[in-house]
Amino acid sequence: xxxxxxxxxxxxxxxxxxxxxxxxxxxxxxxxxxxxxxxxxxxxxxxxxxxxxxxxxxxxxxxxxxxxxxxxxxxxxxxxxxxxxxxxxxxxxxxxxxxxxxxxxxxxxxxxxxxxxxxxxxxxxxxxxxxxxxxxxxxxxxxxxxxxxxxxxxxxxxxxxxxxxxxxxxxxxxxxxxxxxxxxxxxxxxxxxxxxxxxxxxxxxxxxxxxxxxxxxxxxxxxxxxxxxxxxxxxxxxxxxxxxxxxxxxxxxxxxxxxxxxxxxxxxxxxxxxxxxxxxxxxxxxxxxxxxxxxxxxxxx
Numbered sequence: 020x021x022x023x024x025x026x027x028x029x030x031x032x033x034x035x036x037x038x039x040x041x042x043x044x045x046x047x048x049x050x051x052x053x054x055x056x057x058x059x060x061x062x063x064x065x066x067x068x069x070x071x072x073x074x075x076x077x078x079x080x081x082x083x084x085x086x087x088x089x090x091x092x093x094x095x096x097x098x099x100x101x102x103x104x105x106x107x108x109x110x111x112x113x114x115x116x117x118x119x120x121x122x123x124x125x126x127x128x129x130x131x132x133x134x135x136x137x138x139x140x141x142x143x144x145x146x147x148x149x150x151x152x153x154x155x156x157x158x159x160x161x162x163x164x165x166x167x168x169x170x171x172x173x174x175x176x177x178x179x180x181x182x183x184x185x186x187x188x189x190x191x192x193x194x195x196x197x198x199x200x201x202x203x204x205x206x207x208x209x210x211x212x213x214x215x216x217x218x219x220x221x222x223x224x225x226x227x228x229x230x231x232x233x234x235x236x237x238x239x240x241x242x243x244x245x246x247x248x249x250x251x252x253x254x255x256x257x258x259x260x261x262x263x264x265x266x267x268x269x270x271x272x273x274x275x276x277x278x279x280x281x282x283x284x285x286x287x288x289x290x291x292x293x294x295x296x297x298x299x300x301x302x303x304x305x306x307x308x309x310x311x312x313x314x315x316x317x318x319x320x
Contacts, residue, residue, distance in 0.1 A: 075275060077195060083278055084189030090285060091207045094261070095134035096188035099196035100236065102156070102176070103183040109141045110193050113185065116146045125149035126184070126232040127254035133186040134202060139193070143183035149253070155233035156184055173226075173233040174241045184236070198240055199274055201267045208247070208265050210291070214284035215245070216276070223247065231266065239268040 075083070080099065087097045103109065114132075116122040124132075125148050132138045144158045153159045157176035189199055203211070212223065224244050226234040229251035239246040248266040250258075269277055285291045289304050303311070303319040311318035 074195070077193060080192060080196065080274075081190050083199075083274065084192070086278070087201065087281075088190065090281065091201075091203065091210065093201065093203060093207065095202055096137060096190060098130060098133050098200040098202075099187050099189040099192035099194070100198040100200060101185040101194050101196050102181045102240070103141065103143075103185050104181055106143070106182060108194075109183075109185065110139065113139045113141045113187075115141050115143070117143075118146075123148035125253065125257055126152035127250070127258040127260075129186060130200070130202075130232070130254075131258040131260075133188060137188045137191065139185070139187035139191075141183055141185050146183070149232070151230035151233050152184070152236075155230070155237050156181055158183065172228075173230060174237045175233075176237060176241075196271050198236065198271060199269045200235055201269070202260070202264050203267060204263045205265060208267055210284065211267055211277075211281065213288065213290055214277070214280040216280060219245070219273075229253065235266045235268045239270050243270045243272060245269060245273065 084097050084099070087093065101108070109115070116124055116129075123146060124142070126142060127149075129140045129142055132140055142152070144153065147153050147158070154161055155173055155175050157178045157180050160178050161175065185194065187194070189196070201207075201211070212220070215223070222244055223246075224238065224242065225247040226238070227249040231248045231251040231254050235246060235248045238244075246266075246268040248268065250260040250264060250266060254260050300319065308318045
């Protein structure tokens, strides 16, 4: 395959620029097949400058939440997450399980209360009924544990840094979050991943093992990277996650760019708003036609 910014001979000269290929969502798959992955990725990264965004206001965060629910057609609200440095950071009206109703929850249950029941919930040490978040969020001192113990696999905040965690639906949160969590099905997750900038895609991290309430909070905040997590068995049983749900964590510093990319994806990508079908000889995108023609193969008209 020949790009417009390269040599002008060959069967498909002047067909597509690297950027057009990348924006079509095929990215390094096609570029790699042509033996040019590293060069193309480097050129694209160098040619596109990181846009600088101001930190969104609370109202802008709320608008993001409403837009995400609408465009992704989510079953539940994206969650705004803030790590609490003191009780003074807890907004008026937030639900405090132990103080308000003498109840305890696992953190995964509180995620469900925020995304499904639309509650703002503050979880401090004494509100917890599960081991994982106490250790991960640095609410208790870590005991001596043997190497390989699941509690040692995720990153942990330093003990005493925070007194708790605050969660709320993003579209109604009254605070600036540190992180946004989205529970989605795999189709919605695919759209979010395809909408990322090409240079961001290799940096997406993932975890498919317990403890999900730890990996979806501490790792993305400390790494400042996107993270995908599979809800663990405890979350499935106690917090009633649905079959097929995944957790996508977005550090707040990446949220404005993420929103820009998602809007662009739904407006321009050939993979957006596709209808399901099972049809032979389906209508091919133009780039497929060009490549099939160059290989001397039949293609759609």
